Amino acid sequence: MPTKLYSSIFPSIIFLSLVFLFLYSTFLPLYTNNHSSSSPAKKFLTSPSSYCNIFNGNWVLGSTKPRPFYDETCPFHRNAWNCIKNKRDNMGIINSWKWVPKDCSLERIDPKGFLSLMRNRNIGFVGDSLNENFLVSFLCILRVADVSAKKWKKKGAWRGAYFPKYNVTVAYHRAVLLARYKWKPKQSAVSDQDGLKGIYRVDVDIPADEWINVRDFYDVLVFNTGHWWGYDKFPKETPLVFYQQGQPISPPLGLSDGLQVVLENMVHYIQKEVPKNTLKFWRLQSPRHFYGGEWNENGSCLSDRPLEEHQLDLWFDPSNNGVNKEARTLNHLIKEALQGTDIQLLDLTRLSEFRADAHPAIWLGKKDAVLTWGQDCMHWCLPGVPDTWVNILAQLIHNILETW
Numbered sequence: 001m002p003t004k005l006y007s008s009i010f011p012s013i014i015f016l017s018l019v020f021l022f023l024y025s026t027f028l029p030l031y032t033n034n035h036s037s038s039s040p041a042k043k044f045l046t047s048p049s050s051y052c053n054i055f056n057g058n059w060v061l062g063s064t065k066p067r068p069f070y071d072e073t074c075p076f077h078r079n080a081w082n083c084i085k086n087k088r089d090n091m092g093i094i095n096s097w098k099w100v101p102k103d104c105s106l107e108r109i110d111p112k113g114f115l116s117l118m119r120n121r122n123i124g125f126v127g128d129s130l131n132e133n134f135l136v137s138f139l140c141i142l143r144v145a146d147v148s149a150k151k152w153k154k155k156g157a158w159r160g161a162y163f164p165k166y167n168v169t170v171a172y173h174r175a176v177l178l179a180r181y182k183w184k185p186k187q188s189a190v191s192d193q194d195g196l197k198g199i200y201r202v203d204v205d206i207p208a209d210e211w212i213n214v215r216d217f218y219d220v221l222v223f224n225t226g227h228w229w230g231y232d233k234f235p236k237e238t239p240l241v242f243y244q245q246g247q248p249i250s251p252p253l254g255l256s257d258g259l260q261v262v263l264e265n266m267v268h269y270i271q272k273e274v275p276k277n278t279l280k281f282w283r284l285q286s287p288r289h290f291y292g293g294e295w296n297e298n299g300s301c302l303s304d305r306p307l308e309e310h311q312l313d314l315w316f317d318p319s320n321n322g323v324n325k326e327a328r329t330l331n332h333l334i335k336e337a338l339q340g341t342d343i344q345l346l347d348l349t350r351l352s353e354f355r356a357d358a359h360p361a362i363w364l365g366k367k368d369a370v371l372t373w374g375q376d377c378m379h380w381c382l383p384g385v386p387d388t389w390v391n392i393l394a395q396l397i398h399n400i401l402e403t404w
């Protein structure tokens with residue numbers, strides 16, 4: 001019967017087309033490489049990292065895993081993430097899990113080798129406190145190769161270090177929405193019923209001052225945004241209001257549409273204004289692990305082991321509508337905005353989704369912190385999971401620079 005035939009052939013055709021597309025897109029870069037110019041953007045595509053997916057794998061508990069490069073004495077620590085100092089339980093076990101990618105090998109960063117490779121170059125992180133978390137891990141690891149490292153806070157940086165032996169700067173620029181935003185208190189008390197106290201004006205087409213002028217200074221840039229795009233940060237009494245070309249966008253955009261427009265504009269700006277030779281990464285969402293409620297509803301993360309693979313969708317799939325669904329929802333928008341650009345995805349979401357055991361939780365270093373803020377099931381203990389992010393970023397940078 002024609003319909004039956006159709007229904008059995010049609011899926012095969014789709015399948016074969018997908019296989020063809022996959023093979024085509026996988027091997028095309030190899031061929032273009034043979035005739036390639038010296039354009040770094042092209043060579044970017046040919047980095048070995050694109051042959052295997054370093055972000056797909058499992059955490060394996062191993063006695064062979066070397067001890068972390070640093071401890072509670074690293075001078076770049078932020079107190080709330082310094083879990084050894086704050087006497088968090090299980091720090092030994094937390095750092096005994098090793099990320100093992102399925103089809104490729106992940107080397108541990110060699111701080112000396114890496115800083116030598118980066119000599120006279122600079123690495124910048126731009127985004128929210130999860131990128132700061134990432135940075136602190138990076139600084140503490142690199143310091144092993146240069147203990148004369150000094151704190152560095154120029155050019156609008158929020159936190160950073162200079163490594164004199166190698167003439168390398170690594171710093172974080174705090175720009176939680178990436179776009180510029182400013183508090184504007186309400187002008188008159190005429191209509192007070194709505195409870196509006198003022199607005200945060202977001203200029204979707206203007207990058208935040210904190211990083212607008214550093215685009216030429218860095219050779220590697222790692223962007224992120226995401227954790228501030230929620231109604232807990234911007235409730236209806238103090239909402240975000242989006243402006244374009246100096247005028248309020250009409251009709252007004254909600255958070256999700258606002259994020260989409262900001263992403264489009266920032267990605268466009270990066271493509272246009274950041275020098276072509278700069279390596280550009282975008283770190284996808286770092287997942288939270290609140291269990292039993294949000295951060296302000298006694299949500300907790302006192303798990304003593306990583307989640308099992310079969311638990312991940314239960315925790316994070318948006319269709320389950322759980323408190324931790326937003327990472328994947330945001331990733332979807334971010335990936336869409338980055339399509340067709342030379343900004344490389346640092347897709348750390350899934351590997352981090354496993355690690356419900358590795359947040360500061362109740363060990364925040366201050367007596368009343370949990371009562372005031374709830375548990376921290378969002379940032380990561382250091383040493384901890386971001387050390388693995390550093391290994392991955394270092395390996396990707398290494399692969400790319402080696403082929404230049």
Ligand SMILES: *[C@@H]1O[C@H](CO)[C@@H](O)[C@H](O)[C@H]1NC(C)=O
Pocket residue numbers: 120121122167
């Ligand atoms: C240090 O690196 C910067 C680039 O980041 C370069 O302009 C400068 O000349 C270098 N300084 C030395 C002493 O090599």
Ligand SMILES: *[C@@H]1O[C@H](CO)[C@@H](O)[C@H](O)[C@H]1NC(C)=O
Pocket residue numbers: 296297298
């Ligand atoms: C959180 O726990 C405290 C103490 O157990 C309790 O008083 C409070 O009602 C709880 N809050 C929520 C939102 O469940």
